[in-house]
Amino acid sequence: MRTPVIFERSRKGRKAYSLPYSDIPEYKLSDYLNESLIRDEIELPEVSELDILRHYSELASRNFSIEKNMYPLGSCTMKYNPRINEKLSRLKGFQELHPLTPPELSKGALQLMYELQEMLKEITGMDSATLIPAAGAHGEFTGLLAIRSYFKAKAENRDIVLIPDSAHGTNPASVRMAGFTPVTIKSNSDGFITADEIRKHLSFRVAAFMVTNPNTLGVFEPEIAEIIEILHENGSIAYMDGANMNALIGISRPGDIGFDIVQLNLHKTFSAPHGGGGPGSGPVLAKKYLEDHLPDPKLILENGTIKLQSSGESDSYRIKLFYGNFSVMVKAYVYLLMLGKEGLEKTSKMAVLNANYLKKIIKSEYLVSATDLTPMHEFVLSAEPLKKKTGIRALDIAKGLLDRGFHAPTMYFPLIVSEALMIEPTETESKETLDKFAEAVREITEIALNNPEDLRKAPEKSSCRRVDEARAAREPVLKWQRGR
Ligand SMILES: *Cc1c(COP(=O)(O)O)cnc(C)c1O
Numbered sequence: 001m002r003t004p005v006i007f008e009r010s011r012k013g014r015k016a017y018s019l020p021y022s023d024i025p026e027y028k029l030s031d032y033l034n035e036s037l038i039r040d041e042i043e044l045p046e047v048s049e050l051d052i053l054r055h056y057s058e059l060a061s062r063n064f065s066i067e068k069n070m071y072p073l074g075s076c077t078m079k080y081n082p083r084i085n086e087k088l089s090r091l092k093g094f095q096e097l098h099p100l101t102p103p104e105l106s107k108g109a110l111q112l113m114y115e116l117q118e119m120l121k122e123i124t125g126m127d128s129a130t131l132i133p134a135a136g137a138h139g140e141f142t143g144l145l146a147i148r149s150y151f152k153a154k155a156e157n158r159d160i161v162l163i164p165d166s167a168h169g170t171n172p173a174s175v176r177m178a179g180f181t182p183v184t185i186k187s188n189s190d191g192f193i194t195a196d197e198i199r200k201h202l203s204f205r206v207a208a209f210m211v212t213n214p215n216t217l218g219v220f221e222p223e224i225a226e227i228i229e230i231l232h233e234n235g236s237i238a239y240m241d242g243a244n245m246n247a248l249i250g251i252s253r254p255g256d257i258g259f260d261i262v263q264l265n266l267h268k269t270f271s272a273p274h275g276g277g278g279p280g281s282g283p284v285l286a287k288k289y290l291e292d293h294l295p296d297p298k299l300i301l302e303n304g305t306i307k308l309q310s311s312g313e314s315d316s317y318r319i320k321l322f323y324g325n326f327s328v329m330v331k332a333y334v335y336l337l338m339l340g341k342e343g344l345e346k347t348s349k350m351a352v353l354n355a356n357y358l359k360k361i362i363k364s365e366y367l368v369s370a371t372d373l374t375p376m377h378e379f380v381l382s383a384e385p386l387k388k389k390t391g392i393r394a395l396d397i398a399k400g401l402l403d404r405g406f407h408a409p410t411m412y413f414p415l416i417v418s419e420a421l422m423i424e425p426t427e428t429e430s431k432e433t434l435d436k437f438a439e440a441v442r443e444i445t446e447i448a449l450n451n452p453e454d455l456r457k458a459p460e461k462s463s464c465r466r467v468d469e470a471r472a473a474r475e476p477v478l479k480w481q482r483g484r
Pocket of ligand 1: 135
């Protein structure tokens with residue numbers, strides 16, 4: 001049933017407030033304002049306090065969230081966000097700190113940011129950092145601006161950035177926005193990039209190779225060390241999209257692998273909530289030689305004092321007002337301190353174990369792995385065999401999962417896999433939940449084989465039934481109209 005909008009609950013004269021009698025004389029607005037500027041009737045809902053509470057509680061209960069059930073959205077690392085993060089990020093001193101507070105009066109916040117920056121350097125094996133970028137994509141963009149600034153300073157005219165065909169869509173977008181031209185590198189049949197393929201594309205126009213590792217099939221790039229070597233011989237930079245770091249923390253460091261620069265997604269790997277357009281944080285970590293090319297201001301320790309410093313050089317640049325999304329940094333900081341070095345390593349290992357366990361128990365000849373290699377923290381299945389046999393697509397499976405209380409996995413990404421379902425359980429799911437998820441997938445496959453028509457009706461239990469995807473995107477109904 002459709003939930004009424006709050007205007008439909010409205011009853012003339014009903015109120016959610018009671019104000020004391022006012023002893024201030026009434027004035028007529030029209031004595032002060034031109035009539036044409038005065039609205040005679042404002043259509044606001046007239047509801048009681050209980051009406052409001054019930055209305056919004058009802059709406060909130062319709063939201064899917066990690067608190068309700070598993071959220072296997074591949075590439076997004078939808079792990080549990082510990083409540084302690086929220087609690088500490090809302091400490092009065094943090095929450096009410098104005099961004100223009102002078103450094104002498106915001107020492108605690110500066111200290112936290114500095115310690116976070118140092119921990120992230122240690123985790124990634126890098127020498128320099130900026131915490132400013134507000135999301136992963138913003139971090140990519142910042143990293144690419146640093147690369148552009150570096151080659152500009154060397155007076156080298158490099159305009160191409162190589163990107164695998166399995167890349168996240170933000171990669172080529174960031175490359176374009178930073179003024180480079182993306183050139184696509186084909187993955188081999190196992191879904192990884194070979195050194196030979198890179199060799200074919202190298203020239204003195206290549207500024208960088210930008211690669212997610214483990215890649216979007218969840219596979220650690222087997223030839224990455226050799227690839228980085230030939231990039232460096234060519235004077236090009238190795239950029240790692242670190243959105244998949246949940247598989248690597250405490251086990252392998254991008255800096256040790258040979259990467260020159262990486263962005264992290266604090267809102268994925270480090271347990272800050274994301275989705276719904278909330279704040280994110282995409283710190284960029286780089287080798288020493290790129291330090292001067294990171295944006296201003298820089299967070300530095302000088303004579304025992306932590307401060308934000310802008311170089312003021314003509315080629316310095318800013319990417320955001322102030323210094324990034326502080327509350328997300330607090331959450332990541334708390335998470336890091338809570339887990340410690342050993343805890344972080346265990347986190348990655350559990351994430352990899354969970355993904356591999358789940359992959360193993362979803363066995364179906366109709367849902368096949370996108371690669372023969374062993375994935376790390378996530379895996380991609382292709383529903384192509386099921387589609388051939390029954391006409392049921394990855395989309396229908398995802399809708400069937402909604403009816404069984406799960407969030408859908410990521411679909412139709414990476415683009416190199418047809419009918420892709422990308423599944424990332426993360427370390428925070430228990431064996432019992434993974435078993436239930438696999439059972440739901442098995443049940444759905446069974447229905448696909450026997451009664452495919454039933455599946456095409458899914459979802460039948462969620463608050464919104466199946467929509468016409470194209471129309472929903474092109475003609476969204478965002479406004480309630482009386483009598484509609
Ligand atoms: C999520 C993601 C991004 C972009 O990060 P945002 O924080 O969403 O901007 C980039 N690359 C990969 C592989 C990702 O999973």
